[in-house]
Structures are given as structure tokens and as C-alpha cells.
């Protein structure tokens with residue numbers, strides 16, 4: 001069977017060297033990046049995610065070990081050959097506002113063109129295909145300065161696609177984007193991984209969307225080896241909690257959300273789970289103290305009602321805010 005692993009590292013030490021002095025940022029970093037999969041690299045700010053990316057891109061050398069790309073050490077690739085294998089999308093703003101989308105995407109072809117940079121008919125076809133794959137064809141004559149952040153991000157992905165490397169790396173591609181665009185970009189990357197058989201590695205802080213879209217997670221935490229596995233495995237075996245070393249937060253396996261770890265005792269709430277969970281969140285968030293003589297609390301969808309029955313009084317509320325008002329009066 002053809003191996004899908006394209007990039008491999010084992011027991012790496014990563015960091016920076018200044019005036020002969022090493023400053024190690026992360027150790028015991030082992031991974032296998034596979035073609036056809038969307039892999040998300042997650043971890044707190046400053047843990048070393050960008051350092052790992054920069055090392056994979058060959059921008060900084062490994063302090064210990066070797067990264068192997070297609071059976072050969074990264075350090076043995078020259079920059080042009082590496083650019084044919086690995087395409088990168090960074091978060092830096094492009095200072096090329098007066099280029100058209102088509103011109104920018106064409107620039108991604110440079111590792112494949114002659115030294116004059118002329119594009120062949122085949123190169124133009126690759127550019128057209130990348131514009132189609134990212135749904136940005138309609139933008140091709142627009143100037144970059146005329147694009148929204150979401151459109152620009154898709155165009156940057158198109159530029160990386162025309163590089164036609166087997167590995168595509170993106171550092172926080174969904175930062176500054178709205179919810180719809182965040183989903184769109186991550187689904188687009190998943191499609192690219194699956195349809196084009198590329199190994200896509202994405203640094204992200206978007207845990208929710210990463211859980212929805214990723215095939216693999218790499219979790220990075222200070223002083224710990226890199227933890228790799230499918231999101232579902234890491235959730236079920238609780239390794240995902242490594243992202244939350246602070247005791248005040250925990251990952252709630254039943255909702256897939258990060259929440260306060262303080263245990264709340266709720267009264268029995270009558271109603272469907274899909275509604276009672278929002279009532280529980282509302283009680284927890286607003287630190288509501290329910291009456292000591294409470295008999296029952298319930299919630300219904302049609303008509304929307306929150307009912308509170310105590311020994312002394314019964315109430316019905318038609319919104320969460322009117323429920324809250326009851327507590328501010330009492």
C-alpha cells in the first residue's frame with residue numbers, strides 16, 4: 001500500500017540560535033503528516049506553533065533531530081525545490097494591493113516557471129483551476145486592495161494551490177474572519193486535502209470549527225511532547241484537556257464546548273435536552289439562585305415558555321431575559 005506519510009519528524013527539539021546560544025522552545029516533537037488529510041495544530045499562545053511551522057518550512061534549522069520530507073531531510077532541499085513541495089499561507093498582510101487577483105495567484109507559479117517568470121498555457125490552466133477550486137474566479141480582475149479579508153484569504157489559498165506542492169501549510173487562516181467565512185475556509189481546506197490528495201496543516205485557535213473539519217489534531221502544550229490523533233480520539237480519551245491547563249476551564253465532552261469547570265448543581269429541568277442545556281447555561285452564566293422552595297422548572301419550545309413552580313408561586317416567562325428579571329426583582 002502506498003504510504004500517505006509525506007512529512008515526518010521524530011524527537012525533534014525546536015527553537016532559536018543566537019550568537020551560538022540555543023534557546024529551546026519545544027522538545028520531544030514527533031509527528032507524521034499524511035496526504036489526503038486536514039491536520040490542525042492547536043495550542044496556547046506562545047507555545048511554539050509558528051516555530052514548528054517555520055522549522056518545517058526550512059526557515060529555521062531544527063536544534064535536534066531531522067524533519068524528513070518525501071524520504072529526504074528538509075536541510076537537503078534547496079529553497080526552489082522546497083517551494084515546489086511545500087506551499088505556505090501566512091497571516092501577514094500582503095503589501096501588493098495594486099495587483100489583480102489573477103496576477104497574485106499567478107505569482108504562486110514562480111517555482112515552476114523559467115527564470116523569466118513567463119507562464120505557459122499549462123501554467124494558466126493551473127491558475128484557472130485554483131481559482132475555480134477556491135470559488136474566486138469571479139474576483140480574478142479585481143485589485144487585492146478591493147477584497148474583503150475573507151475573499152483575500154481564499155485568494156491566498158488559490159496562490160498556494162498553484163504552487164502545486166504536496167504539502168499546504170496555513171498559519172491561522174481564519175483569524176479576523178466572521179463565522180461563515182471561518183467555516184467556509186476550513187471546509188475548503190478539507191476539500192482540498194481530500195480531492196487533491198494534499199497534506200494540509202493548519203494552525204488554528206478555532207477549536208469548534210477544527211473539531212468539525214479536521215482529520216487529525218496535533219496538540220502542543222508547554223513542556224510536553226506533541227500529542228497527535230483524531231479529534232474524536234483526543235476528546236474521548238480527554239487528551240484535549242491539555243489545551244486547558246488552567247483548572248478553571250474544562251472541555252465538556254457532551255456538548256463539545258469549553259466551559260467553567262466549577263460543578264453546578266441544577267434542579268431537575270423538564271423539557272427536551274436541546275432546550276434544557278440553554279437554560280442550564282443561562283443559570284450558570286448569570287449565577288442564578290433558584291428559590292429554596294422550588295418544585296419544578298421546565299422549558300418548552302412552542303410556545304416558548306420557561307415555567308417555574310415553587311410552593312408559594314408559579315411563573316411563566318416568555319424569554320430568557322424575562323426569566324432573569326424575576327431574579328433581579330426578588
Ligand SMILES: Nc1ncnc2c1ncn2[C@@H]1O[C@H](COP(=O)(O)OP(=O)(O)OP(=O)(O)O)[C@@H](O)[C@H]1O
Nearest residue numbers: 016017023025043044045046047048049050051052
Ligand atoms: N526569532 C525568534 N527568536 C527567539 N525567540 C523567538 C523568535 N520567534 C519567536 N520566539 C519565541 O518562541 C516562543 C514561541 O513563539 P511562537 O510564535 O512559535 O508561538 P505560537 O504558538 O505560534 O504563538 P501564537 O499562538 O501566539 O501565534 C515565544 O516565546 C517567542 O517569544
